[in-house]
Amino acid sequence: MDSLVTQLKALAEPTRLRVVVMLARGELTVSELVSILGQSQPRVSRHLKLLTDAGLAERLPEGAYVFYRLSDSGGGRRLSELVNEMVEPGDPIISRDIARLEMTKAQRAEAAQAYFESVAEDWDRIRKLHLSDEEVEGAMGELAGDGPFNLMIDVGVGTGRVLELFADRVKRGIGIDINHSMLNVARSNLQNAGHGHLSVRHADVIALPFEPNEADLMTVHQVLHYLDDPALAVMECARVLKPGGRLLIVDFAPHQLETLREEHYHRRLGFSDLEMAEIIERAGLKLDRQVELHPKDRDTQLTMKIWAATAV
Numbered sequence: 001m002d003s004l005v006t007q008l009k010a011l012a013e014p015t016r017l018r019v020v021v022m023l024a025r026g027e028l029t030v031s032e033l034v035s036i037l038g039q040s041q042p043r044v045s046r047h048l049k050l051l052t053d054a055g056l057a058e059r060l061p062e063g064a065y066v067f068y069r070l071s072d073s074g075g076g077r078r079l080s081e082l083v084n085e086m087v088e089p090g091d092p093i094i095s096r097d098i099a100r101l102e103m104t105k106a107q108r109a110e111a112a113q114a115y116f117e118s119v120a121e122d123w124d125r126i127r128k129l130h131l132s133d134e135e136v137e138g139a140m141g142e143l144a145g146d147g148p149f150n151l152m153i154d155v156g157v158g159t160g161r162v163l164e165l166f167a168d169r170v171k172r173g174i175g176i177d178i179n180h181s182m183l184n185v186a187r188s189n190l191q192n193a194g195h196g197h198l199s200v201r202h203a204d205v206i207a208l209p210f211e212p213n214e215a216d217l218m219t220v221h222q223v224l225h226y227l228d229d230p231a232l233a234v235m236e237c238a239r240v241l242k243p244g245g246r247l248l249i250v251d252f253a254p255h256q257l258e259t260l261r262e263e264h265y266h267r268r269l270g271f272s273d274l275e276m277a278e279i280i281e282r283a284g285l286k287l288d289r290q291v292e293l294h295p296k297d298r299d300t301q302l303t304m305k306i307w308a309a310t311a312v
Helices: 002-011 014-023 030-037 041-053 076-086 092-127 133-144 161-165 180-192 230-240 258-264 273-282
Strands: 057-062 065-070 149-155 170-177 198-202 215-221 241-252 285-293 304-311
Touching: 002 014, 002 041, 002 076, 014 030, 014 041, 014 057, 014 065, 014 076, 014 092, 030 041, 030 065, 030 092, 041 057, 041 065, 057 198, 065 076, 092 180, 133 161, 133 215, 133 241, 133 285, 133 304, 149 161, 149 230, 161 170, 161 180, 170 180, 180 198, 215 230, 230 241, 230 273, 241 273, 273 285, 273 304
Parallel strands: 149 170, 149 215, 170 198, 215 241
Antiparallel strands: 057 065, 241 304, 285 304
């Protein structure tokens, strides 16, 4: 009862109510909320602290930025969503806030597009080495199973595409990435697609911000070849998986394209089945299946591998 009373008191203030209504529509930084609400940064920060202390909001540091979102724990989210439904959408203050929120989202999308344009040439060059997305995604969907999954974690979220692939079979999906620009791209894509149950956060693959035994499904798509110690990343995934949880690893089969190492910072030129099996076994996981996807043009495209493992 004490917790509920604290949450109700936190909501019984106009500005904090406005903040909750905005956070119900997606993650926002302090500076974005300052612009939307038209209030000072110290005042907005104070309101956010009270909402966080009451368990209605969560604070997510991301480099120099801090994002806020509705809490996923306890009854805070349910109460916040209920309040959001009860607020009259035609209220002039709320209408103005929503209009400013849409402007903020548009600016974020423009920044994401500018980033993609800046890397488009290299991005397209690497994409030509891959199989079609449809083929890889189809295999991933089959190997994961129908679900439903309570929590999916996508390691190295990139554009958010893998999260979107499983949007209809996960209750909650979180993508992590260490690249701030890619997080902005993914956040914009997921919000524009209306996937309110999918979110992203800044984190290192070898230090995931999750408790043990949290995730039902984890995906690591085209990430391990960038890492100095891929085995350490797989061990961290194993720590976070629930018993019976599924891990899908997608990466290149061994190849000889040194240009990817020299120009695109690939640390590893693919992985053999034997090497990946050893990595998975050392992490305490059970390798269930390994799928090899061959390109039609083997002279210009690389073979893709998918390894599916289960936490025991």
